[in-house]
Amino acid sequence: MDKNIYLAQFYGKSQNYTQIPRDWFPKFGVKRGLRNEDHTGVLVGLTRVADVVGYKRDAEGNKIDCDGILYYRGIDVRTLIEREDYHGFLYEEACFLLLFGYLPTREELDAFCKVLQSGYDLPDEFLEMNLLRLPGKNLMNKLQHALITLYNYDPDPDNIDVYQTLRKGLNIMSKLPSIAVYAYMSKVHYYNRQSLVIHYPRKDYSTAQNILSMLRLDGRFTEEEAHLLDILLFLHADHGGGTNSTFANLVVSSTNTDIYSAMAASVAALKGPRHGGANVKVSIMMERIIDAIGIKATDAQMEDVVHKILQKKFKNHSGLVYGFGHAVYTLSDPRAEIMRHFCGIVAKEKGMDEIYNFYRRFEKVAIKTLSEAKGTHMCSNVDYYSGFAYQLLGIPRDLYTPLFVISRFVGWLAHNIEHKQYDDRIVRPAAKYVGEIREYIPMEDR
Ligand SMILES: CC(=O)SCCNC(=O)CCNC(=O)[C@H](O)C(C)(C)COP(=O)(O)OP(=O)(O)OC[C@H]1O[C@@H](n2cnc3c(N)ncnc32)[C@H](O)[C@@H]1OP(=O)(O)O
Numbered sequence: 001m002d003k004n005i006y007l008a009q010f011y012g013k014s015q016n017y018t019q020i021p022r023d024w025f026p027k028f029g030v031k032r033g034l035r036n037e038d039h040t041g042v043l044v045g046l047t048r049v050a051d052v053v054g055y056k057r058d059a060e061g062n063k064i065d066c067d068g069i070l071y072y073r074g075i076d077v078r079t080l081i082e083r084e085d086y087h088g089f090l091y092e093e094a095c096f097l098l099l100f101g102y103l104p105t106r107e108e109l110d111a112f113c114k115v116l117q118s119g120y121d122l123p124d125e126f127l128e129m130n131l132l133r134l135p136g137k138n139l140m141n142k143l144q145h146a147l148i149t150l151y152n153y154d155p156d157p158d159n160i161d162v163y164q165t166l167r168k169g170l171n172i173m174s175k176l177p178s179i180a181v182y183a184y185m186s187k188v189h190y191y192n193r194q195s196l197v198i199h200y201p202r203k204d205y206s207t208a209q210n211i212l213s214m215l216r217l218d219g220r221f222t223e224e225e226a227h228l229l230d231i232l233l234f235l236h237a238d239h240g241g242g243t244n245s246t247f248a249n250l251v252v253s254s255t256n257t258d259i260y261s262a263m264a265a266s267v268a269a270l271k272g273p274r275h276g277g278a279n280v281k282v283s284i285m286m287e288r289i290i291d292a293i294g295i296k297a298t299d300a301q302m303e304d305v306v307h308k309i310l311q312k313k314f315k316n317h318s319g320l321v322y323g324f325g326h327a328v329y330t331l332s333d334p335r336a337e338i339m340r341h342f343c344g345i346v347a348k349e350k351g352m353d354e355i356y357n358f359y360r361r362f363e364k365v366a367i368k369t370l371s372e373a374k375g376t377h378m379c380s381n382v383d384y385y386s387g388f389a390y391q392l393l394g395i396p397r398d399l400y401t402p403l404f405v406i407s408r409f410v411g412w413l414a415h416n417i418e419h420k421q422y423d424d425r426i427v428r429p430a431a432k433y434v435g436e437i438r439e440y441i442p443m444e445d446r
Pocket residue numbers: 033273274275276278310319320321322323324325326327328370374381382383
């Protein structure tokens with residue numbers, strides 16, 4: 001018999017031995033997904049890096065929905081964006097704030113940018129050996145590979161001293177934009193037979209400027225485009241210690257493994273479509289929806305699509321309307337609100353307001369339909385508009401989630417350092433054995 005048929009039979013039979021009924025989880029007091037009954041997260045740590053506020057508590061301790069607020073080191077991200085003194089290095093300023101806990105002076109920010117800029121160059125032959133000779137089908141997997149490979153270029157890679165972690169982290173961080181863009185160039189050269197374009201990063205450019213200049217054939221971009229990308233990088237920089245990819249970092253790093261391995265674990269987590277990978281899924285989903293019902297579709301047609309997605313009758317079959325719902329936010333994700341605003345402005349400038357208006361209308365319909373279907377308020381999340389914002393900048397879909405990595409790396413690093421300094425215990429929760437204890441049966445008696 002075909003070996004796959006055997007395997008399918010073993011798998012079928014295994015269901016008699018391996019099942020764990022859903023109601024056993026509450027019965028044994030297990031918090032699935034580390035969530036409490038009211039869906040809030042189980043407390044697993046203390047942090048001063050960022051705060052994600054999505055609900056309040058009333059006097060009786062009940063959870064009350066509220067508009068979301070995101071604080072970086074206690075400062076509302078909106079105030080950092082709305083300021084009058086924009087200088088082109090918003091993302092770098094946020095990196096400083098997240099890592100060191102205070103807002104830099106002009107001199108401190110310049111000095112910090114110089115540290116980053118001094119790390120822009122890749123090690124000799126890294127590009128040729130690891131990116132051009134080994135193109136990756138998926139850039140998130142390729143980024144994990146590149147991170148693990150950078151270990152080999154470090155003379156003391158297993159040194160996990162806190163200050164060394166900061167130095168190594170900043171060095172990796174400064175190289176990520178080139179690695180991601182070159183990995184993309186290598187992919188489309190190899191798999192799509194496109195011409196290979198390699199622009200070197202400029203030392204005087206910010207992270208946002210370099211990404212745009214390395215990606216574009218002529219290396220040119222406008223100030224407004226760099227500003228939008230700077231804001232996008234800024235908005236993705238951190239989301240507290242409980243978000244999946246950061247928690248994954250802390251779990252892995254708590255074994256005292258090297259920083260390259262811990263960061264690769266975070267990239268692996270962020271790739272998932274329930275997390276950072278949702279930005280690609282949203283983009284594909286919206287394209288398919290527009291294909292199916294047209295850009296001028298009515299609200300009723302949009303509502304029908306949402307129901308079809310929920311019933312797994314629309315194209316992606318996941319049952320999820322990507323870009324909606326959040327583990328913490330209830331009424332709104334402040335990052336989606338900010339992006340909606342900036343996307344509106346840039347879409348108008350680029351003559352893409354028709355598609356922007358579609359996103360806008362679909363957002364309202366999806367929120368209403370999902371909230372009714374699930375009996376709880378659901379908001380659009382950061383991933384709903386980010387792909388569209390990248391599309392406005394002409395950034396290819398392959399790079400949507402890698403851009404999230406470039407940005408969130410600093411958050412992973414800040415929490416990694418904080419955890420090493422102040423928690424420093426191996427993460428090791430418990431799982432209850434709920435099977436039976438059985439006698440061994442000799443082979444001839446089975
Ligand atoms: C950067 C980020 O990670 S932002 C999040 C990006 N992810 C997405 O956009 C993917 C779509 N959204 C989701 O999968 C979820 O809303 C998450 C993972 C973001 C948050 O999930 P949680 O708060 O844990 O909610 P949970 O997954 O328990 O969902 C509760 C219920 O709502 C449903 N639900 C939640 N979000 C959605 C959605 N977007 N579409 C359809 N159903 C949803 C779940 O299927 C579940 O239904 P059930 O009770 O009938 O099983």
